[in-house]
Amino acid sequence: MDIKTVEQLNTIDIDLKKDKKLNIFLAKKDRVDYIFNTSALEGNAMTYPEVETLLDGVTVGGHKLSDELMILNQNNSIKVLFNLLESGSFDISKKTLCLLHKEVAKEEALVWGEFRDNNVRIGGTEYIPPNHKGLDALYDRNMQLLNQIKHPIIRAIAYFLINAKTQYFYDGNKRTARLMMNGILLDNGYPMLNIKAKDKLSFNQMMIKYYDTNNIIDGVYYLIEYYTNQINQLNDNQLA
Numbered sequence: 001m002d003i004k005t006v007e008q009l010n011t012i013d014i015d016l017k018k019d020k021k022l023n024i025f026l027a028k029k030d031r032v033d034y035i036f037n038t039s040a041l042e043g044n045a046m047t048y049p050e051v052e053t054l055l056d057g058v059t060v061g062g063h064k065l066s067d068e069l070m071i072l073n074q075n076n077s078i079k080v081l082f083n084l085l086e087s088g089s090f091d092i093s094k095k096t097l098c099l100l101h102k103e104v105a106k107e108e109a110l111v112w113g114e115f116r117d118n119n120v121r122i123g124g125t126e127y128i129p130p131n132h133k134g135l136d137a138l139y140d141r142n143m144q145l146l147n148q149i150k151h152p153i154i155r156a157i158a159y160f161l162i163n164a165k166t167q168y169f170y171d172g173n174k175r176t177a178r179l180m181m182n183g184i185l186l187d188n189g190y191p192m193l194n195i196k197a198k199d200k201l202s203f204n205q206m207m208i209k210y211y212d213t214n215n216i217i218d219g220v221y222y223l224i225e226y227y228t229n230q231i232n233q234l235n236d237n238q239l240a
Helices: 003-009 020-029 031-041 048-055 065-087 094-104 132-146 152-166 173-187 197-213 216-239
Strands: none
Touching (some): 003 216, 031 048, 031 065, 048 065, 132 152
């Protein structure tokens, strides 16, 4: 992303109501649904009832230990996010990102809570993430650009896309970036963005297109439409 892209993103406006206390409450209430969908997007085979049962402390048979670990890690990481938000400690620093990743990828990634120290690839695309040696400087540069995006919703979505593409970690990048995105949204009083498992195909297609073309604008518009539709559906149900 460059300054010209930031200027384009600053022309986008979204008019949504803000209520930090309410939206953090609703995010907590929807915790299990968020964990299920986030994990399903990563290929986790556990069903919603199985996820709910596991989070209630009951062991669920018939699944890989790695699937259970992913669910438990996601649960721990979102609890950390809620604690940061309620204590007023949330920010988009590397420290916060690594704190969340430490919970997201515990015993899943090669290392967790630290930027990768070697190079990686992303399946399904010819795009190769940046060399590991420049990740600290790249994070600082990306944050400087992101902080120039005026609207918190656009800033949150752009943060997710950039972090997912940069692949700061060996594994758990999208899950961690999604938590950070929702941290930005909730901290600014907006609802959480919960990408549903049923939309995995279109979401993955959008991500691959972004990796291949480096056109973040299309990705931002996809997620804005998804987000506003999700909020409108919730509001319509409340009025029904």
